[in-house]
Amino acid sequence: MASGAARPEPASVALRAVPGTVDRWRIEPIGAMRVPGVVFASELLLPQVIEDEALRQVMNVASLPGVVEASYAMPDVHWGYGFPIGGVAATDVERGGVVSPGGVGFDISCGVRLLASPLSVEELAPRIEDVMDALDVGIPRGLGAGGVWHLDDDRHLESVLHDGARAALAAGIGTERDLARCEDGGRLSGSDPSQVSERARRRGFGQMGSLGSGNHFLEVQAVDQIYDAHTAEVFGLSPEQVCFMIHCGSRGLGHQICSDHVRIMLGAMSRYGITVPDPQLACAPVGSTEGKAYLGAMAAAVNYGRANRHALSAAVRRVFAGVTGTGDLPLVYDVSHNLAKLEYHQVAGELRLLCVHRKGATLALPPGHLDLPEDLRSVGQPVLVPGSMGTSSYVLAGVDPGGAFSSTCHGAGRTMSRHAAARLVHGDELRRQLESAGVAVRARSIRGLSEEAPAAYKDVDEVVATCEHAGLARRVARLRPLGVVKG
Amino acid sequence: MSDASRSQESPTDRVASDRHRVAGHRLVPHTADCIIEAWGSDRSSCVTEALYALVDEFAEVPDAATSRVLPLATESRGAEDALVSLLEDVIYALDVFSVVPIRFHLAETESGGIAGDMEVVSIDQAELVGPVPKAVSYHGLSMVSHDGGWRCRVLVDV
Secondary structure, rough: OOOOOOOOOOOOOOOHHHHHHHHEEOOOOOOOOOOOOEEEEEOOOOEEEEOOOHHHHHHHHHHOOOOOEEEEEEEEEEEOOOOEEEEEEEHHHHHHOOHHHHHHHOOOEEEEEEEEEEEHHHHHHHHHHHHHOOOOOHHHOOOOOOOOOOEEEEHHHHHHHOOOOHHHHHOOOOOOOHHEEHHHHOOOOOOOHHHHHHHHHHHHHOOOOOOOOOOOOOEEEEEEEEEEEHHHHHOOOOOOEEEEEEOOOOOOHHHHHHHHHHHHHHHHHHHHOOOOOOHHHHOOOOOOOHHHHHHHHHHHHHHHHHHHHHHHHHHHHHHHHHHOOOOOOOOOEEEEEEEEEEEEEOOOOOEEEEEEEEEOOOOOOOOOOOOOOOOHHOOOOEEEEEEEOOOEEEEEEEEEOOOOOOOOOOOOOEOOOOOOOHHHOOOHHHHHHHHHHHOOOOOHHHHHHHHHHHHOOOOHHHHHHHHHOOOOOOEEEEEEEEEEEEE | OOOOOOEEOOOOOOOOOOOOOOOEEEEEEEOOOEEEEEEEEOHHHHHHHHHHHHHHEEEEEOOOOOOOOEEEEEEOHHHHHHHEEEEEEEHHHHHHHHHEEEEEEEEEEOOOOOEEEEEEEEEHHHHOOOOOEEEEOOOOOOEEOOOOOOEEEEEEOO
């Protein structure tokens, strides 16, 4: 039993810079590793990357059956369970590749949505406190059940699990244009609600349209800097424009699905002759009964998560209309950062069907990709990267050729435990600091506020700059916070 | 939440004197989530401490809060499975019944499971002091008999 050490010893891992590349480091395969590890990190980020267990987890992921190319770590990587948070790994579906619920994480389809308003910071300034007060009342968050969209019955929940944000639209929530600006049109195909347990359904039933707690939030933001005026215009962003960013996932339903299917796979692995170095990496071949069951349930949770953010968007529009008289808040984009998807990629010169796990990593489709809606196809997919509370967030765009199976970072990435962060600064003091910096705060928990102190995270500016230098994505706009609503 | 028979330690405390304590728990920092360590003289008291730790991580409840009772049981014979099952039952109650447990009463059953009940209060009576637990991870999970008692370590997703 541990004798009081808060962290495990840092992994003793040999990282070598990859010649001819920028901010790209390689871990040669050793032991059970089937592929190398590849870490994207600047010299500034590297000490934080090697400080905790994340690199050991990158190596563990490299041992999964069917894994191809490399086990990747984004610049915001940090210690998770099973997979690191900020990890990307793909397995070859037709060559024994596995799917691992731990490679998606508990909060399936946790992701970010950005809404753009027609008002500038100056125009909203006299009413921003009113907007924040109305959001404080109108956005369910924190502990327990309760959401802005009350599902009628189990059939209603079933339609959400099948159709995601499309089910919300069918219920009169949002617009057809919103769906065009959602990853997969707001609905991930392959959903199989019969693989969603009754326990997961009960947890999800009363939480539709709620933020939750922890690092989830709703922020009022301003477009602070534009790096690419044309792309920003295509995305619908302009200087000093007020935006709303929503960061949340599939609530208790997604967590329960992950728990249920990790347990199923732990019981099934021996039948497939699979052993893993960490039980949270439990997995099964993609084409197996257990693999298909998980992917069907996971897609259902993805759809729940997208409908959840869709419902919260409607609540934000109602609040904004109530205060300013206009509810016109077009969706810039909605994208998940905890997800496994079946995608075609070139591997060693061959087009292969892969199961790409992104755990705390964001899809970043390049310009020209056919999965993008026509109006975005010339510039690439919008990537939404929330910063830590009180710091900048970013809108990036996918690039060609990109890297890590068209993936990039998902946020700033924690460096400090919640406890350490709470000891660093009291919530009341942090609130004062934020408000003196012009950021209005509406938090359910003062302690929860302190646990999300910016000092507990990496520097998001450095993280996104590293993504750009490493060729994973490019910067389009930086957003600064005006107000934060937290659980 | 504490009473005289149990001990709580801050994460930075050392556990040199643990073996002299009947039962206790502590929360250990993790970069994004929370690790619970608990110990007790037998399996059910060790699990009970882990459950108290789970609640301490996110909620404080005033002594005068009005409670009601919900059953809590697992048929799992494996120590780790029993621990995970009961922690998940508390998380389920939080999400679905909107209640926070304040006292646990658990004992081993003849069939090798653990059963009893928990006194709970409405979440309206609780003060949120940390992120809400949402799932139990198998990463680094352990529950072992140790030095005449039981100890466990479990990572909780928050």
